[in-house]
Amino acid sequence: MRSQRFSKSCRASVLVATALGVFGTAGNLMAQALKDVQAADSPLVLKAQGSFFVGGEKVEQTQGELGDLGPGGHISVNQMYVRYMVPQGGDGNPPVVMVHGATLTGKSWETTPDGRMGWDEYFVRRGHPVYVPDQVGRGRSGFNQAVFNNTRAGSAPAASLPRWLRFSDEGVWPNFRIGPKAGQPYPDTQFPVTALDELSKQGVPDVSFGGIPTPNPTLKALADLAGQLNGAVLMGHSQSGSFPLAAALLNPAAMKGLVLVEPGTCPANYTDEQIATLAKVPILVVFGDYRDTPTGIPALPTWQGRYEACQAMIGRIKNAGGQAEMLSPTEIGSRGNSHMIMQDKNHLQVADLILKWIGERVSKPGTQKK
């Protein structure tokens, strides 16, 4: 069934992609994103906004490790940058922490590639304080540069360098399920395909796979942030889709709810004790469409495989008396949602379903609902 739809859509979409000229070649990108940015109909009234850091540690480094300009000494590493907005009059609604995926930053949750309001602002407008971190190792959280300078100076072997990961624009099409191949959008894709060049600009090199400590400092930072907020809903996406689970195991008392958006993994190896802990927290898993599209990355299973792993985890949590649910495309009432569901054309409808779930399942601070 699905393969039939694929082949039909492929034929139709070659023309679409050609007409759109979606793909830039080497050279300047001509898109002028500012002109596409849309203002909301009504003002955004904030009680507060700003930014701060969670976690971090001091390490001592040599002048060479610091880039050989100023004197050696201590620097901070592994801190997590967080930007936040608190709505006026939203008192009592749980804060929502939105964590981005691989090769991306907190930008994922801000203005969409085609200039529509991001989930960060929408959740604020719906009364929730919103906290958007950059994962440790990326964006405004920075990374530990010592090994790179040591290699440059010849005092560390090149093989000791961690890899920097980015996804090519071409690879994003099947992996993010915008279409089965580059330049071939699904006819009903919800992703704003004409803005793919703007999604491309959101990419940053990702050193998570070897260049940050184990366990990932972001996990404890998220657990600590939820504690500092006196309870929060943690929302992860893709690579960070399982981070709320890990943070909940570190600090279960601070978790008001967990939202796993297109999680890269739902671990199958949790102990019964861990499942019992997760059973105390409301959990929602959200997946888009076209999950059986091959990712185009041999090391990565299909998203359908991950969906099924999450179904299995949900089953274990429910058997342990917990509240875990799957929000499937059918429930959303729409086909064609991509991996970047928070940027899809129907992103506010999806957000409404998550907000409804929070309203029904998540207790307000100082209360117990469940």
Next chain:
Amino acid sequence: MRSQRFSKSCRASVLVATALGVFGTAGNLMAQALKDVQAADSPLVLKAQGSFFVGGEKVEQTQGELGDLGPGGHISVNQMYVRYMVPQGGDGNPPVVMVHGATLTGKSWETTPDGRMGWDEYFVRRGHPVYVPDQVGRGRSGFNQAVFNNTRAGSAPAASLPRWLRFSDEGVWPNFRIGPKAGQPYPDTQFPVTALDELSKQGVPDVSFGGIPTPNPTLKALADLAGQLNGAVLMGHSQSGSFPLAAALLNPAAMKGLVLVEPGTCPANYTDEQIATLAKVPILVVFGDYRDTPTGIPALPTWQGRYEACQAMIGRIKNAGGQAEMLSPTEIGSRGNSHMIMQDKNHLQVADLILKWIGERVSKPGTQKK
């Protein structure tokens, strides 16, 4: 005179620093920054907020250059991330673009290290749309990772790697003029010394010195951004202190005014033609105190040397009929301002002086004042 004050303050401040325990050693930083964040007395009412990119280009890279996970193909590099807030009811006031300095990100302008309102929000509350970029190569703008992955794979020599620069906490004291030496704050320093560990967390590795194209793509991106805004005040700090000048030479018609906060350089080699161009734009240069403190970095002159270079440039611009001014500590009416003047304890008083200058010297969109 100055050296006398130095020696007195040094003696006094050793005790202060010891009592404060300002310096962490290796290990977890205990500061919990969120608890220090202060909310404003009145709500912030925004017509719009969000983020977008300016500039960027597509390059084609191999699977190895992309970190050897997904397929090779095109990625975007050299784009500039910009976050913005537009106040409700501020129509007619020129937008202000705030650019950060070396080893830092746009975070410089947000909530101060000790939790006070940043200049970004303050300028919005005073009616100006504010745009805060991350320089190309840093933060959410990302960088080109190919050479690092090639070196790791052995296909590029280690010597081809660009350096990553960071400043040690100890080096920041004299270079940012918080005190003559680490742990010895000037008794009248305006920097919130107890929050130095939070300033430390703002540091990220900086690949500007060899790892980005020449000329720095941020310069054209700033010139383009000012054009897209139909005119803007460009504000640079430290390393980017001269960026507004460079952007003005690229796109003079889009410059409503230039504010150079503690600029790392005021170029002495501008041609008379370039000076004539700069003479068409109101320019304000802002410097803090203790400028004759040795920077502790042999390659870098004192800030007094740079102050004098800026005075010379101001002189040339005035001789060419332009409006260029120096805002000196005496005019601010207060001693002890540091290099991080936008985070100093009297940062809003300094902001008020800049806002006053904008009000007097900078024309509103669609008008000509001068």
